[in-house]
Amino acid sequence: MTHRVTLVAAARTSPRLAERFDDDRPLDQAGWHEVQLVAHTLVPLGAAELRYCSPTPRSRATGDALGYAPMVQPALRDCDMGRWRGMTLAEVAAREPAAVAAWLADPGGSPHGGESLLAFIGRIGSWLDTRPACDGFIVAVAEPAVIRAALVYALNVPPTAYWNVDVRPLSTITLAGAPGRWSLSLESGVR
Numbered sequence: 296m297t298h299r300v301t302l303v304a305a306a307r308t309s310p311r312l313a314e315r316f317d318d319d320r321p322l323d324q325a326g327w328h329e330v331q332l333v334a335h336t337l338v339p340l341g342a343a344e345l346r347y348c349s350p351t352p353r354s355r356a357t358g359d360a361l362g363y364a365p366m367v368q369p370a371l372r373d374c375d376m377g378r379w380r381g382m383t384l385a386e387v388a389a390r391e392p393a394a395v396a397a398w399l400a401d402p403g404g405s406p407h408g409g410e411s412l413l414a415f416i417g418r419i420g421s422w423l424d425t426r427p428a429c430d431g432f433i434v435a436v437a438e439p440a441v442i443r444a445a446l447v448y449a450l451n452v453p454p455t456a457y458w459n460v461d462v463r464p465l466s467t468i469t470l471a472g473a474p475g476r477w478s479l480s481l482e483s484g485v486r
Contacts, residue, residue, distance in 0.1 A: 299432040299480065300423065300470045301340055302442045303361075305354040306330045307464040315383055316376035321352040322360075326464070330360045333465050337361050340467075344431030347371065349438050357465070358436040365436055370422040373438045377409030402454035412454055415440075420448030424474035442468060449477035 306326035308318055322330070341363045348358040348365035350372050358365035379387050387407075388395045394406035402412040410418075419441055426433055437445075439462035447457045449470045462468075471480040 296428045297471060297473055298426050298428075300426065301343070301432060301434045302445055302468050302470070303337060303340065303357070303434060303436045304439050304442055304462050304464050304466045305349065305351065305357045305436055306360075308353045315381050316387075317373055317380040318353075319351055322356045326353065326357075327360070329465055330357060334361060337465065337467070340434045342431070343434035344429040345427070345433045347433070347435040349373065349436065349441055351438060354436045354438060361436075363434060363436065365434075368422065368435070370418060371435060371437050371441055373440050374412070374415040374444075375409035377405065377407035379407040379409070399458065402457075412457060416444045416448050416454055416457065419444040423448065423470065423477065439464070445470065446479065450479060 306322050306329050308314075308320040308323050308326055338361055341361060343363075346358065346363040346365040347368045348354040348363070348371070350367045350369055354371075355365070355367065384395070391406070397404050397406050398412075402416075405411040405414075423445060442462045443457050443460040446460055446468065447454060449472070450456075469480040470477050472478055
């Protein structure tokens, strides 16, 4: 059976340059405003047979604000960034420049003591591959990093491609396929 999984990027919690690793802050005022502006285009996804979200406060709040009533999926959590949790990339780069360079260059490395990029992509791919069969489609609200990992897995591209994917708040992508055989599905606004 072919699955159709639409991933919705959670609304933001802070300005882009102030984003933190493993950020567990709730939506900020700008995030709530953004949800209200695009809700009319995203609310129809709530008709999905299965509705999920990452365990972060902003993913849960985004899903709830869109009326999805999503089930929290621990497997959709952001990458475990170890001792870098709660810090910005600029803060980490100032403290540990060699570790940041190693992390960006080696998808199998985890100089922060957390999860490697390879492990993260594998975890997200495993979640995709184990979705139960359903007649309709699936929607999941997730952190941008989770969506990047899902794209890298689905398209079977080198893990370094992860760094070349920009996922903006409240953007959507749809993956279609079956375990181990996924593709990016570009759809019109008509369902």
